[in-house]
Structure formats: structure tokens, C-alpha cells
Amino acid sequence: VEAPNQTIAIEQSQSDRSKKTFHPVKVDLPGDQITKVTLGRLHFSETTANNMRKKGKPNPDQRYFMLVVGLYAVSQDQFYLLSANVSEKIIVRASNPGQFENDSDVLWQRGHVPETIVYHGRVGINTDAPDEALVVCGNAKVMGRVMHPSDSRAKQNIREVDTNEQLRRITQMRLVEYDYKPEFASVMGIKNTHETGIIAQEVKEFLPQAVREVGDVACNDGEKIENFLMVDKDQIFMENVGAVKQLCKLTNNLEVRIEELEQWNRKLARLKRMSSLKSTVSEESKVSRCSRATSLLPSKKSVPLKSNKVKLCSVKIFRVTIIALIAIMALCALTISTLCLLSVHDRHFEKHPIYRQVVELVTSSSVALxxxxxxxxxxxxxxxxxxxxxxxxxxxxxxxxxxxxxxxxxxxxxxxxxxxxxxxxxxxxxxxxxxxxxxxxxxxxxxxxxxxxxxxxxxxxxxxxxxxxxxxxxxxxxxxxxxxxxxxxxxxxxxxxxxxxxxxxxxxxxxxxxxxxxxxxxxxxxxxxxxxxxxxxxxxxxxxxxxxxxxxxxxxxxxxxxxxxxxxxxxxxxxxxxxxxxxxxxxxxxxxxxxxxxxxxxxxxxx
Incomplete structure (x- = not known):
């Protein structure tokens, strides 16, 4: 591995246990079939260096081999590489294939980009049964950003969601405080057992796409939780975004409605002030008239005088009513004269051909222009x-x-x-x-x-x-x-x-x-x-x-x-x-x- 350009010869065992040089095998590949090729036992012509362990531990200077299997196309004695596959790191202690060993780090490889390490498979931290590309049992710190694919060119069936329905689902979601069981928290590497969150079974009833079954989980006390449920919080976050958008719409509508109601309230308050001022003036005038009338009469308190006071006030009220009616009639006469002038003005405009043309255009429904x-x-x-x-x-x-x-x-x-x-x-x-x-x-x-x-x-x-x-x-x-x-x-x-x-x-x-x-x-x-x-x-x-x-x-x-x-x-x-x-x-x-x-x-x- 340290010298990628170095090539180790491969030998093939014969039936008489003799060895001969391995030559490439010709393979025919029909287009509609799967072709399998079986080779005899192969041997490396050399062994890896520094195979001796030190104090029962792997030698830090251990050297490795990697087996490369390639598929070539031959045309006019020219070889063209079509595909190649590289094996894991191999330790060869003897030419016998039974002495081959896999190193503990064989799955970790250096990537093509500098300062990168590649692992082909699933990685589990504090767990030996990862069911995803990376499973962490415990807390994880991310100092940077977590990025998600969101390019429209990689998406299809794009459609708008109903934000009103998202608001309804978020309203139904119950937020609770809870403590993880100690036997479960110890297996999962959870130190702080008290958290605030939601219940997966409740979320599954109205948002099933945000809940997923991950199999059985065994606790320290031997208890086994079957079909353990986990929640996709990214899905719930998107539900919150839609609910906030719907709340913004409702808030804008309420602001417009409140503004309209405030305008009507100001107008009604203005009308109320006008009516209260008018009623105050009328009451003061009635009181002053009645007081002046009573001051002219004798001061004897008798039943006939009281009746005279009532009659005098009623006469005053009647006179005021007559005056008000006369004022209303004058206003009507003024209105009638204004209407006459407007009618004459309208007849003058009706005679004009352009006005008649436009009026006929707007009012007629059956005659085409x-x-x-x-x-x-x-x-x-x-x-x-x-x-x-x-x-x-x-x-x-x-x-x-x-x-x-x-x-x-x-x-x-x-x-x-x-x-x-x-x-x-x-x-x-x-x-x-x-x-x-x-x-x-x-x-x-x-x-x-x-x-x-x-x-x-x-x-x-x-x-x-x-x-x-x-x-x-x-x-x-x-x-x-x-x-x-x-x-x-x-x-x-x-x-x-x-x-x-x-x-x-x-x-x-x-x-x-x-x-x-x-x-x-x-x-x-x-x-x-x-x-x-x-x-x-x-x-x-x-x-x-x-x-x-x-x-x-x-x-x-x-x-x-x-x-x-x-x-x-x-x-x-x-x-x-x-x-x-x-x-x-x-x-x-x-x-x-x-x-x-x-x-x-x-x-x-x-x-």
C-alpha cells in the first residue's frame, strides 16, 4: 500500500501442488446473461514485511498488500481497462492463502481528496448494530452547519402544501416533558435523561410520514422494546414553517379588519359627539325658557299656577316645533330648486351627441356598436x-x-x-x-x-x-x-x-x-x-x-x-x-x- 506502483506476482496452484505463473483469464460476456468465473487457488509470490507483533499488539510498521481485480477489453493486441476493484488491506505471513489476515482498519481508506478518510459501509458509535450510514448512541456536537439537498433539478412532483392543514396538525401536536428510563438511557449513551419533546405514537396518528420504525431495541435490564419508533424532526420543523405562514396570513387579515373597525369607530364617535352637543343645547334652551316664564308669574303656590306653568311650557314647545317645521320646509324648497337646476343641466348634456353615444353604448345590451x-x-x-x-x-x-x-x-x-x-x-x-x-x-x-x-x-x-x-x-x-x-x-x-x-x-x-x-x-x-x-x-x-x-x-x-x-x-x-x-x-x-x-x-x- 505504501508503494502503489510496486507489483507482486500472483501464482496459481496446480493439482500436483506445483506453482505456475497466473495468466489473465478470457471471459465472454453475453448481453442477456450473468457470467460467473471461478479460478483456482492463488498465491502471492512474496509475503508482507514487518509481520511480527510487538507485545501482542500489531506492529506499527506493518506492511500490507491489496489485491486488484481488473476487467480489460482486448482489441488488436491492445488492452483497455474497463473496470477495476480493489480489495481490503491484506497481511500475507506465508505463501499459503490460509495465512491471509484482515487488518482492523481495512475498511478505512484514504480518499482521493487530501485529508479525507473513506469508509464503505455503515458506521456505529457506541453501538455494534448500525442500521443507517451513521448511528450515534449519545450526544453529538456539530460546530458547523448541517446541509440538506434542496436543488430543484434533483426534485420532481413539486407542489404547494396546504398551510391551513399544517397549522391544524401543529395545533393537535402535544408538547410534553419526560424522563428516559435509566436502562434505556444507559444503552443509548444518554446522560441527561430529562427532555422536552413529543410522543411518536401521537404524532403517527396525524403525521405518519414523520415517524419511522427502526426495529427492536434491547435495554440493560433485558427488556426488549419491539418496533422502536423514532421521529423525523426536520419534517416537524417544515410543518412549523407552514403553520407560521398561515398565522401570518391570518394576522394580516386581522390587521386590515381592525383598521377598518377603527375608522368606523372614529366616525361613530364623531356622530355621537354631534348628537350629544345638540341634545345639550336643546335642553339648556328649554330650561331657560321655562325659567323665564315662571319668573313672570306670581309666587303663590297653588294648583291653578302649576297648571298654567305646564300650559306655558307646552305652548313654547309647540312654537319651537312650528319653527322647526318651517325651517325644514325652507330646506325642502332649496332642495327642490337645486333639483330643478340639475335637471336642466342634465337635459343640456343629454342633447350632446357624444354623451348620447356613450350612454347608449353602456345601457344597451342587445345592439352592437x-x-x-x-x-x-x-x-x-x-x-x-x-x-x-x-x-x-x-x-x-x-x-x-x-x-x-x-x-x-x-x-x-x-x-x-x-x-x-x-x-x-x-x-x-x-x-x-x-x-x-x-x-x-x-x-x-x-x-x-x-x-x-x-x-x-x-x-x-x-x-x-x-x-x-x-x-x-x-x-x-x-x-x-x-x-x-x-x-x-x-x-x-x-x-x-x-x-x-x-x-x-x-x-x-x-x-x-x-x-x-x-x-x-x-x-x-x-x-x-x-x-x-x-x-x-x-x-x-x-x-x-x-x-x-x-x-x-x-x-x-x-x-x-x-x-x-x-x-x-x-x-x-x-x-x-x-x-x-x-x-x-x-x-x-x-x-x-x-x-x-x-x-x-x-x-x-x-x-
Whole structure:
């Protein structure tokens, strides 16, 4: 072994006990069979050096032989090594093979890397029956890190685990303190018998993959523990990781909920302070009036005087009630006049062709849009108001910064020009149903107030809940949708907003736009209506349907994915409302109080 290049000749015994040189044996290896070769008794031509023991112990200068068995392929008198196997260390005391001995360290070998030792087999420390590569009966100290294989290239069937189920299993796991039996601890080399841990039998009931049977264990007192169970603490550690992740999710949800409840609590406290202040002022005024009235009367204490005091206070209360009713009537008159002004303002906007085009696009469910009609109505010159913002100045939704803009999509080369369309025709029944007189508005106002009182939602007006949107943008291009897209001739005021948004003609049809809507308070947004105009291709028509859209989003950040690039034009009707107080079916009269309506009209800018 100390001289790997030195070769010892091998001799082979004959039937007459003579020896001759051993020559390689030719072996045929069929592809579908196992070939066995048996050789006669072999002898070493030399013996190992320093074989004499010193004081009954192995000689430290002992020398060894190692037998190498190789498989060679022969081709044109050339030998090619295919495989070789090296035996353990051998001590040869005589040429007789019966004198061969195995050294106690024959299984330990020097590795190919410097300062390494290799052992082929299982290693047991304080045990003579190791069932794993390394079994230690006793304490072990690791000053460095224990590494585990975790490369994804060596794994398959990778899938996410249910962290909720892991949390449930960890909750069921019982943590106990215990002492090892002395007869068991002495065999296993355990010095500190008191520990904290878990019971393998209990863990096996709900996490069997973390428990393993290692066979029988014999104690010092002769007792035998059959099918001894051991626990894989790495598996339990991973269960703890999943349980912590699930707890983080629950904690985040609770934090959001607590924040919402704190906001509602502050608003309710504000309302309570207002009501207590109002009640205090009213009580003080009643007491002062009654005291002034009693001071004017004689000081005789008799039954008629007491009745007069009661009558005087009741008269005062009646007068105060009359004054309050007169104030309410004045407020109603002011409200009626405001409604009349708003109705006149609405009729002025309804006459504009762009407004009528967008309203028909959003409210109609059976009539398909014409790209030539809508683009002509939007791009044509307005003859009604000179304050209309030109469409060409409105920034287009442009993806040229992230996508190539070398091809026109969804736009014909020559668009058919459509002259000014007449939008003044309205349904006669619709005109009759409109209420233009003050009496009708007054009746409508009283009915709406009664509905609010029935639903007990009047306090919402005093809470100051804001249903307006703080910002709107397109996520992919970070393009803000603001008042530039809200034409002056369209209805863009508190409670109702309409946006006309052009799409660049170089935008590919497979691009989906993510519309981000941000609110100042936690609100709910309903997608009340989606109206598709003309599709760019039959394929895109088959790929889009109403079921692909979300119905609602809740919170402060709302993201909606809209397939506007697949169409010539499309419209989307959103309602931003207070949770629990409005939906898509709520009367539009409450716009600006309980909800705000937003209409988005997208069209291809082909010019």
C-alpha cells in the first residue's frame, strides 16, 4: 500500500501442488446473461514485511498488500481497462492463502481528496448494530452547519402544501416533558435523561410520514422494546414553517379588519359627539325658557299656577316645533330648486351627441356598436360647444415604450366617413315619464327621504364617507386617467363620471389593459355592465365573454383586467359604493351620497 506502483506476482496452484505463473483469464460476456468465473487457488509470490507483533499488539510498521481485480477489453493486441476493484488491506505471513489476515482498519481508506478518510459501509458509535450510514448512541456536537439537498433539478412532483392543514396538525401536536428510563438511557449513551419533546405514537396518528420504525431495541435490564419508533424532526420543523405562514396570513387579515373597525369607530364617535352637543343645547334652551316664564308669574303656590306653568311650557314647545317645521320646509324648497337646476343641466348634456353615444353604448345590451359610428361621433368636430376638448389632444393609451410599434392593428386603412348623426329623437313614453314640475320633484324628494328613513341609513350622510376615486391609472404604462379624458360636454360631476379613452392603433390585439382604481376609504366596486362593440377578428369574439370578468372588488386598491385591445370599441360601467348600502340595482337618485358611477369608453384611434 505504501508503494502503489510496486507489483507482486500472483501464482496459481496446480493439482500436483506445483506453482505456475497466473495468466489473465478470457471471459465472454453475453448481453442477456450473468457470467460467473471461478479460478483456482492463488498465491502471492512474496509475503508482507514487518509481520511480527510487538507485545501482542500489531506492529506499527506493518506492511500490507491489496489485491486488484481488473476487467480489460482486448482489441488488436491492445488492452483497455474497463473496470477495476480493489480489495481490503491484506497481511500475507506465508505463501499459503490460509495465512491471509484482515487488518482492523481495512475498511478505512484514504480518499482521493487530501485529508479525507473513506469508509464503505455503515458506521456505529457506541453501538455494534448500525442500521443507517451513521448511528450515534449519545450526544453529538456539530460546530458547523448541517446541509440538506434542496436543488430543484434533483426534485420532481413539486407542489404547494396546504398551510391551513399544517397549522391544524401543529395545533393537535402535544408538547410534553419526560424522563428516559435509566436502562434505556444507559444503552443509548444518554446522560441527561430529562427532555422536552413529543410522543411518536401521537404524532403517527396525524403525521405518519414523520415517524419511522427502526426495529427492536434491547435495554440493560433485558427488556426488549419491539418496533422502536423514532421521529423525523426536520419534517416537524417544515410543518412549523407552514403553520407560521398561515398565522401570518391570518394576522394580516386581522390587521386590515381592525383598521377598518377603527375608522368606523372614529366616525361613530364623531356622530355621537354631534348628537350629544345638540341634545345639550336643546335642553339648556328649554330650561331657560321655562325659567323665564315662571319668573313672570306670581309666587303663590297653588294648583291653578302649576297648571298654567305646564300650559306655558307646552305652548313654547309647540312654537319651537312650528319653527322647526318651517325651517325644514325652507330646506325642502332649496332642495327642490337645486333639483330643478340639475335637471336642466342634465337635459343640456343629454342633447350632446357624444354623451348620447356613450350612454347608449353602456345601457344597451342587445345592439352592437358600429366602429364607424362611434369613431365618427367621437372624432368629428363638435358644432354644439366650442369648449369641447379636441380628441387629438387627449393622450392615447400607448404601449410603444414596451412593445414594437411597427404594425397597425384593428384599424382599416380607409374609414367610411359618417356625417353628423341626429340624437334628438327620444321615446315619447320616456318624455311623459319625466317630471319637470316642482310638485313632482317635491313628491319624489319625500318618497326618497321616507325610503332612507326606512332603511335607517340616514346616519351615513353625517359620517362623511367619501365614495370618490383618488386616482385611476393603467398599470402597464403607468398612464393616469384624469380630467383630460373627461370631456367638458359630457356628464363629469359628483356622482357620475364618463371617460372617453383612445387606444393607439399600434397596440396588439392580445394585450390586456389592467385598470387600477384607488379609493381613499375601503369601498366596494361593482362591474354593473360590460358592452362590447365590434370585434377585431372572429377569434377574439369567441375568446371574450361576460363570465371572464370579476363582479366586485373590495378595499382601497382595485385592479380590473379589460380586453379593450381585441375590440374596435367597448364600454364598462363601474359603481363605487359603500359596502352594504348600495349595489348595481340601487336607484341612481342616490348617486353622490351612497355611490359614484364611472363610465369608461375605449375606442381605437385609427387617424
Amino acid at each position: 358600429s366602429p364607424s359610428t362611434t369613431t365618427a361621433a367621437l372624432q368629428g368636430e363638435s358644432t354644439i360647444s366650442q369648449s369641447t376638448q379636441p380628441v387629438s389632444r387627449i393622450p392615447e393609451v400607448n404601449f410603444c415604450d414596451i412593445l414594437p410599434c411597427d404594425k397597425v392593428y384593428c384599424c382599416p386603412i380607409h374609414l367610411q366617413k359618417v356625417k353628423f348623426l341626429n340624437y334628438e329623437k327620444t321615446n315619447a313614453k320616456e318624455k311623459r315619464s319625466r317630471c319637470h314640475c316642482i310638485n313632482c320633484n317635491f313628491i319624489m324628494l319625500l318618497s326618497k327621504i321616507s325610503e332612507i328613513i326606512k332603511k335607517k341609513t340616514l346616519f351615513l350622510i353625517f359620517l362623511g364617507i367619501d365614495t370618490t376615486i383618488s386616482s385611476i391609472q393603467i398599470l402597464e404604462t403607468q398612464q393616469s386617467i384624469d380630467s383630460r379624458y373627461c370631456s367638458k360636454n359630457l356628464q363629469c360631476r359628483s356622482g357620475n363620471y364618463t371617460y372617453v379613452i383612445p387606444i393607439n392603433k399600434y397596440t396588439p390585439m392580445d394585450v390586456e389593459i389592467s385598470l387600477e382604481i384607488n379609493t381613499t376609504e375601503p369601498l366596494i366596486i361593482f362591474l354593473c355592465k360590460v358592452t362590447f362593440g365590434n370585434y377585431c377578428s372572429p377569434y377574439s369574439s369567441s375568446q371574450n365573454s361576460r363570465k371572464d370578468f370579476l363582479e366586485t372588488t373590495q378595499g382601497r386598491q382595485h385592479i380590473w383586467t379589460l380586453p379593450v385591445a381585441k375590440l374596435y370599441d367597448s364600454a364598462y360601467y363601474f359603481r363605487v359604493a359603500v359596502p352594504g348600502f348600495a349595489s348595481c340595482s340601487t336607484d341612481p337618485y342616490f348617486a353622490g351620497i351612497f355611490f359614484t358611477d364611472h363610465y369608461f369608453y375605449f375606442y381605437r384611434q385609427c387617424n
